[in-house]
Amino acid sequence: MQIPFTACPGLFYTTPAQDGFLYRLRIPGGIINYQQCQIIADIADNYGSGYIDITNRANIQIREIKQRINIEVLQQLQIFSLGSSNANIDHIRNIMTSPTAGIDTEELIDTRPLVKAWEEYITANSHLSELSAKFSVCFDGGGKVAIKYQPNDIILAAELDQSDVYLRLYLSYGEKGEASKDTGILLKPEESIQVLAALAETYLKHIDTKAHRKARLREIINNITIETYIQQVKEKLSPNIFDIRKNSLCDSATLREKNHLGIHPQRQTGLYYIGIVVPLGRLESWQIRGLANIAKRYGDDNIRLTPWQNLLLTDIPQNQILEVEQKITNLGLNSSPTDIKSSLVACSGKRGCAAAATETKEDALNLAKHLENLMILDSPVNIHFSGCSKSCAQHTQADITLFGVTLETANETVPAYQVYVFGHLLYEYVTLDKVPALIRQMLELYQKERLSLHESFGQFIDRHSHQLNQLFSKSSPNLTFTILKSHV
Incomplete structure (x- = not known):
């Protein structure tokens, strides 16, 4: 079985981690049935440590595997659609769509058939295994649970043009970390797989297939320009399919993601x-x-x-x-959307990753226990614990980010966190014992000084963007000795 080189974890090749081998089950659309759940639980019990992790692409990861999963078990996973029938493309990132596809009261189109069709296409075309393992496609059906704001190379998002449903094309290019950009191109849903194929083939044309690290789509477009890339894609399609329709972005395209909990x-x-x-x-x-x-x-x-x-x-x-x-x-x-853990995110941490400086999951749970006993968080606040700069658990900007670092003292190395609000560094080297109290005081300040119950944490921060240092200095007057630097 010829498996392409990739540093990303998958099913048909093993990826070593700090706590053992890591396997990732790629689940297009993120839907699993009863029988698949039983098989996954058996794998976690028989090979891992009895648990699974849901990832930020609606995959499943099984960690702490001490021995490689044998070929018979891998074949069983293929039979039950928990592994691609073409192992060569199994490293390509999971196809994303809204978890409410087909049941969303506001959606314009059920995207599940599109997910299935694109998965079948890449499965049938092994040469696409030469693409970067991070190549990612997302379908958004235009419902109330939006997915188009998640980081992806290619996004097709449904919207109405007069009385017809089209898919608006977004592409990833520009600076790293920037959101995918609207191309102004609207496609008919039935054209989407042909267009995706042309987008992928044009991308592949510019990749050095012999290189271990394959260039990302963003890098390719930046190198040849978006105009050149679009023109080369157009050349692979019939004129009546990619006859570019430029439309101004509709007002309805503003963020409408609603809580799914x-x-x-x-x-x-x-x-x-x-x-x-x-x-x-x-x-x-x-x-x-x-x-x-x-x-x-x-x-x-x-x-x-x-x-x-x-x-x-x-x-x-x-x-x-x-x-x-x-x-x-x-x-x-x-199922409470106000549970502090509903918006709490953490990577595997030091136990599972050699790059991590802190035990992020343990520290995050300690924070949750502290907050649950002392306050009610009546509006969701996304708090992200990241053990290193790779930000594996969440690629989008969080309301509050705790970035793991180490504090060198005369006698020892102490784990600590830098604390950010929407990318603004507020505190450096906050030691673990002071993190829960600091975050609680920050959240209490927000709840006390927000304009109304409807003002989100993000809106609150934006309103105070020019005085964040002064604002939060009064939230932690008793913690200043743990903070070596404080600036925005």
Whole structure:
């Protein structure tokens, strides 16, 4: 079996981590059924340490694997669609779409058939394995749970043009970390796979296939210019398919992402989906089995993973919601959007990654325990613990970011955090014992001084953007001795 070189974890090749081998199950669209859940739980128990992690691309990772998974088990995973039938393309990043595709009350198009069609296309075209393992495609159906703001090389986002539904094309280029840019091009949904194929082939044309590190699409476009790239894509298509339609971006394209957690009506009358908080994206194998049983008994047999590292149970009849909620509680989980853990993100940390400076997951859970006992967070605040600069767990900017560092003293090396709000560095070298109190005081300041319950943390920060240092200095008067530097 010829597997392309990649530093990214996958299923058909092993990636060593600090805590053992790491396997990643690529799940296009993020939907898994009862039987698949049972198989995943078995793998976690038999090969790992009895847990799985949901990633920010709605994948599943199994960590702490001490021995390679044998070929018979890998083949079983293929049979049950937990591994690509073409191992050569299994390293390509997971195809993303909204976790509410097909059930969203506001969506313009069900994107699940598009995800399936694109997955079938890349599976049938092994030469696309030469693309960067980070090559990523996203379909947004235009619903209330938006996915088009997640980082991806190519985004096709549904919108109305008069009475017709089109897919607007966004491409990643410019500075690293910038959001994908609107090309002004609208496509008919039935044209999307042909256009994606041309986009991928044009990208591949400019890659040095012999290099171990394949250039990202952003780098290729930056090198040849967006105009040249679009023109070369157009040359691969029939004129009537890529006859560029330039439209100004609609007002409706502003951020409309709504919280997916809690209980929400589906477009199917009488049915609901429940968004469940998965603390730091981690589930024990017994919880996976329990959720699968709930999905099979009360829902549509499926669990939907989200890029926010939570999950949905779908097709729950209204008269069974209370019973399902109790069973979720019995699994040690909940569906509350105000749970501090609902917006808490952390990478694997020092235990799982040699690059990490801190035990991020442990520190994040300690923060959650501290906050749960002392305050109610009535508006979601995204808090991201990152052990190093790679920011593996979350690529988008968080409300509050804690970046792991080490503090060198005369006698020892002490783990600590730099604390940022929306990219503004506020505190350096905050030691672990002072982190919970500092974050609590920052959140209490926000709740006390916001204009209303509807002012988000981001809006609050933006309003005070020119005086953040002064603003937060009064939130931590007793912590100044732990902060060696403070600036914006």
